[in-house]
Amino acid sequence: xxxxxxxVTNPSxxxxxxxxxxxxxxxxxxxxxxxxRNLQYEAEQAIKxxxxxxxxxxxxxxxxxxxxxxxxFDANLFQPTNPNNSLLNNLVSGSLINRAAQGQYPLGSVFxxxxxSAGMESGLFVPESTWDCxxxxxxxxxxxxxxxxxxxxxxxxxxxxxxxxxxxxPSGPLTLxxxxxxxxxxxxxxxxxxxxxxxxxxxIANMARAFGLGQKTGIDQIEEEPGQITDPTSAIxxxxxxxxxxxxxxxxxQVARFVAAIGNGGTLFxxxxxxxxxxxxxxxxxxxxxxxxxxxxxxxxxxxxxxxxMVSVVADKRGTANFRLRGLNIPVAGKTGTAESGSGLPHxxxxxxxxxxxxxxxPDIAIAVILENQGEGSDWAAPVFRSIVExxxxxxxxxxxxxxxxxxxxxxxxxxxxGIPTKTPKP
Numbered sequence: 001x002x003x004x005x006x007x008v009t010n011p012s013x014x015x016x017x018x019x020x021x022x023x024x025x026x027x028x029x030x031x032x033x034x035x036x037r038n039l040q041y042e043a044e045q046a047i048k049x050x051x052x053x054x055x056x057x058x059x060x061x062x063x064x065x066x067x068x069x070x071x072x073f074d075a076n077l078f079q080p081t082n083p084n085n086s087l088l089n090n091l092v093s094g095s096l097i098n099r100a101a102q103g104q105y106p107l108g109s110v111f112x113x114x115x116x117s118a119g120m121e122s123g124l125f126v127p128e129s130t131w132d133c134x135x136x137x138x139x140x141x142x143x144x145x146x147x148x149x150x151x152x153x154x155x156x157x158x159x160x161x162x163x164x165x166x167x168x169x170p171s172g173p174l175t176l177x178x179x180x181x182x183x184x185x186x187x188x189x190x191x192x193x194x195x196x197x198x199x200x201x202x203x204i205a206n207m208a209r210a211f212g213l214g215q216k217t218g219i220d221q222i223e224e225e226p227g228q229i230t231d232p233t234s235a236i237x238x239x240x241x242x243x244x245x246x247x248x249x250x251x252x253x254q255v256a257r258f259v260a261a262i263g264n265g266g267t268l269f270x271x272x273x274x275x276x277x278x279x280x281x282x283x284x285x286x287x288x289x290x291x292x293x294x295x296x297x298x299x300x301x302x303x304x305x306x307x308x309x310m311v312s313v314v315a316d317k318r319g320t321a322n323f324r325l326r327g328l329n330i331p332v333a334g335k336t337g338t339a340e341s342g343s344g345l346p347h348x349x350x351x352x353x354x355x356x357x358x359x360x361x362x363p364d365i366a367i368a369v370i371l372e373n374q375g376e377g378s379d380w381a382a383p384v385f386r387s388i389v390e391x392x393x394x395x396x397x398x399x400x401x402x403x404x405x406x407x408x409x410x411x412x413x414x415x416x417x418x419g420i421p422t423k424t425p426k427p
Contacts, residue, residue: 171184
């Protein structure tokens, strides 16, 4: 607050007659954020070569540790006295959108966590439910739908190779958790269609809303969008929604929040961005605490099955993220997603959480990563997830992504935990 003094002066001479009042200037209070500075920096570097976003939350509190959006911009350019503010005209299109909280995207296969929950809570499916996952799904007669393994096979045939790899052959008979581990599209189309046939067309949409989708998270300090979850009007709508397509629209912040809830046992927290407000000297005026705002409507034993399935996505040799996360020394659970965008390559998703607080003493974290029009989530978003996890536990990424040289991602020299990473110049 500005200070000042009020005087009465002689109108003829301008001399001060008396002092009426005086107020001393008051320094501004400081706002302390929950953001981890090093983690924020490295998250920005990890997605810098791409268009997309990454969100990191404390899994058990909802505190925001990092929130990165790419392409970004230099806020100093908006200072009128900055001699470089003419560069505002050169800002990359879309760089002023915070994709972490305002970007709205189809979720693809990460949404299968919600479909699994809806299927089990309906009573129509149990963990032991099975499906023979082949290349095609024809229960709905409007068209032949293909599993992702079919496209992998087509790509190999086009290259003159045989369909003899685990990712180019049908997954075969799977239980429900194995369906998540293999991300079998036909299994989840079947779940959606079964719910529709049993007069439960809105079960998946209602579960998605209970997971916090289709509504703002309540983070307050920044602008955010609500995304979109609609009630299906046909069987086609239901089966599309069952794999996170159709009219499904989500923000990365929403995804990080519900994945954190899965990991922490079912509690949805309001994302917290401000830690405290304190004067220059003295104790804090306000300290903000984690705020639970909801509970996932999933029975604990069913939620535990989903958690175990997410572990197998990473740990099982057939898991969709195993190849890219192999050798990561921190125990994690996650789900890959490859969301058809309507134009160009699909959006690459990966969302997951850590499970290492007892060993390290650090709070566990939940992470959501999206890279727009980049390809498969296992190939592109999972390595970003890995870089962020390694940064959190070791101070910097301990391994470079497979695409680092081609896509301009920085190379790193690993440093001890808490150190500032040193970039190694590219050859």
